[in-house]
Amino acid sequence: MKRFAIPMGAAIICGGGLVGCDREEASLSRHEWLQGGVDQRLNTLAEQHGGFSASMREVNERFHNLYWAGQDQNWEFAAYQLEHMLEALEAGLQRRPERAESAQHFLRNVIPDTQESIEARNLSFFNERIKTMVNNCNTCHALENVPWIPVSLPRSRSPLMASIPAAPAENVEE
Known part of the structure; x- marks a missing residue:
């Protein structure tokens, strides 16, 4: 045995x-759909991931959430959205560096100015900066030959924003 x-x-x-x-x-x-050598497979993955338009979809979503967070004076959530908007934009610029020149003013001025308005916790100041952001987005779109993609202030809340509570009373400007 x-x-x-x-x-x-x-x-x-x-x-x-x-x-x-x-x-x-x-x-x-x-993973059989990934064919060829390493370079070809990496190119396939890069194409699947998308270029700058993938980042712009996220920037758009973050902008809408940023706007409504500001209107609700939920400053922590507004700061979070702005931070992730910047990350999405930087990721897009990494994939499409030829767009970086048009984005420099936005990165160096508009984002920090908007951050300043969030830190000030002042709705009027925030709304001024958001309007400046919209104008700069549209200027950048014109520079990148996509003026037919206009940016405007959001008219309705996303489902996410419908579930996020407004700021506590002590954070709200009277």
């Missing part, structure tokens, strides 16, 4: 390894 215990154990271990190999092959087959 002992003679069979060792070979049987080895067979189970080897068989388990083969099953593991099958699992690895099965998981690799999920």
Whole structure:
């Protein structure tokens, strides 16, 4: 009986390894759409990820949330949205550096000025800076030959903003 215990154990271990190999092959087959060498596969992934338009979709969403957070005087959430708007813009510029020149004024002036208005916790000041942001977005779109993508103040709240509470009374400007 002992003679069979060792070979049987080895067979189970080897068989388990083969099953593991099958699992690895099965998981690799999920990625068969990635063809070619490393460069070709990286290019395919980059195309799937999107260029600057993917970042602009996120910037648009963050801008809308930023606007409504400011209107609600929820300054912490406004700061959070501005921070992530900047990150999305920087990621887009990393993927499309040829757009960086048009974005410099926005990065160096508009974002810090808007941050200043959030830190001031002053709705009137914030609204002035948001209007400046809208104007700068439209100027940048004109410089990038996409003036037919206008930016304006949001008219309605996103579902996310409908679920975020307004600021506590002590944070609200009278």
